[in-house]
Amino acid sequence: MKMAEGVEWALHSCLNMTWLQPGRAVSAARLAAFYGLPTAYLNKQLQALVRAGILRSVSGPRGGFRLARAPEEITLLDVVTAIEGAEEAFRCAQILRQGPGGRADVDYRQACLISQAMRRADLAWRRELAGQTLAQLREAVGDRYPDTPRNTRERLVAPPS
Amino acid sequence: MKMAEGVEWALHSCLNMTWLQPGRAVSAARLAAFYGLPTAYLNKQLQALVRAGILRSVSGPRGGFRLARAPEEITLLDVVTAIEGAEEAFRCAQILRQGPGGRADVDYRQACLISQAMRRADLAWRRELAGQTLAQLREAVGDRYPDTPRNTRERLVAPPS
DNA sequence: GAACGTCTACTCGGATAACTCATGTCCGAGTGATTTTGG
């Protein structure tokens, strides 16, 4: 049960975009150069964020990606779900149906107590992620690392070399 | 981020074993026949549970697997960890180290606020799973489905054929 | 000088390989019960 590596990239990239002036787009190439990531593959992850409605893409010169809505309205769960998919980690295969007394007309994803327990854990995980917004993260980072916002903005607008 | 299918098998198998008289061993073949699972592969999962100290294996005729300790002392987290491994789903690759101002002497798994948030969610998930023991599950199932304990015991001891 | 048409360069977007890890299977080592044989 390992999470895709693209989740980390997506989270950091989205957080970095919160420091840009609204409406300003950043190309996938610059976002990738920020952490030395493979450009094409990061682009793929950003496309997933576009499909999820978190980012908005702009074609042509001066184009790129920008946040589709305010950082206050984007939770960590939104980003994780966009990359990993909405289905929960534990998928009940309803093996009780094959056991003694198993019935075909029963939904064991609801009836099975093991399935219920696993879903409770999954909900706790989701609740924790849904309670954190990009805006809260941006503020926390700004407090602890005051130089980060400016450095990030400069490097995203005009990368070195 | 999908969980291994063996987790479901392991959970149900361990729960079924709680209804056997203590010290009684069940072969992997009978546990597999219970839900129509592939015997060899279930055996592989049970071996992982043995390595984790949850089960104890007995060789030879009348051998098999049995719980290594009381159901009150086995949590769902124990079983899940035994199959999936102890490392958390989100593994911080410390990409901040490659960014501007990144330092090699900083552990970004601790310093990165994104990493912290993901770890909080992971801990919430683990806490939920650690709060459920096999004994609690066994009691809940016995209350809701009174026939299950007897049916399970009979079928594990003498499967139809 | 201004407006229009063309052209270019830059961007995303999806289709296409390579590789890792989970899935699935097999046969050998070990062991305890059973049977057989001798006293």
Place this chain on the structure above:
DNA sequence: CCAAAATCACTCGGACATGAGTTATCCGAGTAGACGTTC
């Protein structure tokens, strides 16, 4: 009849194929800006 030893069948245990999903890459479609040309 009893005991001891050899046999045997059953079990786990790890080593070996297979397949799906993630990782990684590439090139084409589309677009906005820039340039040159013309009125």
